[in-house]
Amino acid sequence: MSVDVALVVHDGREDAAALADETEANLTRRGVSVARIGLEALEADHGAAHFDELKPSLCVSLGGDGTFLRSARFAHDCGTPILGVNFGRVGYLLDLPPAELDDVIVETLAGRASIERRAGLAITLTEADQSRSFFAVNELSVEKTVPGHVVRLTSSIDGELFLTYSADGVLLSTPAGSTAYNLSAGGPVLAPHLDAFVMTPVAPHLVIDRSVVLGGEQEVTLEVIGDRPAVCVVDGVSVATVAVGTHVRARRHERWLEVVALTDRGVGRRLRESLRQGHE
Numbered sequence: 001m002s003v004d005v006a007l008v009v010h011d012g013r014e015d016a017a018a019l020a021d022e023t024e025a026n027l028t029r030r031g032v033s034v035a036r037i038g039l040e041a042l043e044a045d046h047g048a049a050h051f052d053e054l055k056p057s058l059c060v061s062l063g064g065d066g067t068f069l070r071s072a073r074f075a076h077d078c079g080t081p082i083l084g085v086n087f088g089r090v091g092y093l094l095d096l097p098p099a100e101l102d103d104v105i106v107e108t109l110a111g112r113a114s115i116e117r118r119a120g121l122a123i124t125l126t127e128a129d130q131s132r133s134f135f136a137v138n139e140l141s142v143e144k145t146v147p148g149h150v151v152r153l154t155s156s157i158d159g160e161l162f163l164t165y166s167a168d169g170v171l172l173s174t175p176a177g178s179t180a181y182n183l184s185a186g187g188p189v190l191a192p193h194l195d196a197f198v199m200t201p202v203a204p205h206l207v208i209d210r211s212v213v214l215g216g217e218q219e220v221t222l223e224v225i226g227d228r229p230a231v232c233v234v235d236g237v238s239v240a241t242v243a244v245g246t247h248v249r250a251r252r253h254e255r256w257l258e259v260v261a262l263t264d265r266g267v268g269r270r271l272r273e274s275l276r277q278g279h280e
Contacts, residue, residue, distance in 0.1 A: 003033040004109055006056035006080075008071040010063030011038045019085070019098050020062050026102045032109065039067055042074060056080055058108055058260075060101070069235045072137045076257045081115055083108065083260040108260050117256035118176045119195055119216055125232055127246040134234045137257060138177025140250050141233045142222050142242060143169030143202070150205055152226035158218055167204040169230070170222055172197055172250050181236075187211040197252060216252035223247050 005027060009020045024034045035054050042051060051074045059075040059082040061068040068084040075082040083105070085098055107113050121136040134140075144151040144167075153170050155162045173182035174197050175190035183189060187200035188211055195216035201209055214220065223246070224230045230242040242248060 002055040002057075003035045004057050005032060005034045005105060006051065006054055006059045007034060007036045008042055008059060008061050008063075008067065008074075009036060009038055010067045011040050013063055016062040016067075019101070023060075023062075023101055023105075027105065030102075030106065032106065039063065039070060043070065052078055058083060058105065060105065061085065066236065069137050072257055072259075073135050076120060076135060076137075076253075076255065079255065079258075081108070081258040081260055104260070104262075114261045116193065116259050116261045118192060118259050119174050119197065120253045120255075120257050121172060121174060121197065121250045122253035123232075123234065124249045125240055125242065125246065126249070127243060132240065134232075134239055135253060136172075136177075136234045136250075137174065138180050138235050139171050139173040139182060140248070141169050141171035141181065141202070142224070142230045142248055143233060145229055145231050145241070149228060150203075151224065151228055151230045153230070154223045154225055155199065156221040156223075157212075157214065159221070162212075163207060164225070165201050165204050165207055167207070168202040170199065170201050172199050172220055174252075177235075182211075188213065195252065197250075219249060219251040221247055221249045 007020050007024060010016045020036055024036055027034050059071060059080050061071040061082060061084045072082050085101060121140055123134040123136060123140050125132045142153060150166045151169060152166050154164045171181055171185060173187060175192045175194045178190040178198060182198060182200050185200045185202045187198050190196060190198060196213055198211050198213045199220055200211040224242050224244050229244060231238050232240045232242050232248060
């Protein structure tokens with residue numbers, strides 16, 4: 001079974017559900033095949049397999065930034081472009097007003113839309129002889145677990161020891177995620193098309209507090225040392241407890257995330273709108 005469009009809908013948002021109803025009806029009348037998937041169902045154990053069976057030509061995320069980030073993992077795994085819809089706020093990820101959705105979907109399926117490549121992070125968590133893999137659209141962070149205490153982490157770049165941090169955590173951000181957690185931690189904003197990522201310490205103690213911008217081909221390794229474990233957080237979701245001696249490795253994923261973009265919105269405008277959110 002294959003469909004033209006997979007609508008991934010945030011289950012708890014009435015505005016997203018209403019737009020999904022309208023969009024599905026409009027596209028069906030125009031001869032476009034549509035599959036509608038609730039976000040909770042997509043994230044169930046069978047979600048990835050179900051998405052792969054549909055083989056959609058386009059994934060459309062209807063919700064907020066969190067819905068986009070979670071949907072993007074499945075779209076990326078299947079090599080499917082993703083389109084995010086803005087509900088009430090001008091987001092850096094979700095740059096399409098709902099009223100324009102039908103026409104943009106049709107234009108995208110016809111090959112007339114602008115598709116941007118976004119770098120994501122390939123993450124490997126290795127403990128003893130076991131490894132787990134994750135994909136991040138925005139960022140990876142390795143953070144403390146005990147309030148009032150720091151976590152100790154050694155960092156290496158391409159296998160060469162860099163710095164040892166005593167901090168609330170260390171985060172690795174993609175260009176797309178550089179205006180999120182990375183920015184609030186004092187990191188730099190990266191243009192979204194760059195083949196790069198940035199390492200930023202969070203509230204470091206008695207160590208260099210500057211960020212390091214790295215090329216996409218480079219690899220960063222973080223190892224938990226000392227006597228306290230850490231937690232591994234991917235795109236805002238805690239995915240694992242990181243024991244002392246565990247290594248977390250990250251580099252740019254070999255497959256880029258494809259995102260439908262609006263051609264009348266350049267980097268300057270999108271960055272300005274995204275940064276403005278914090279002052280509203």
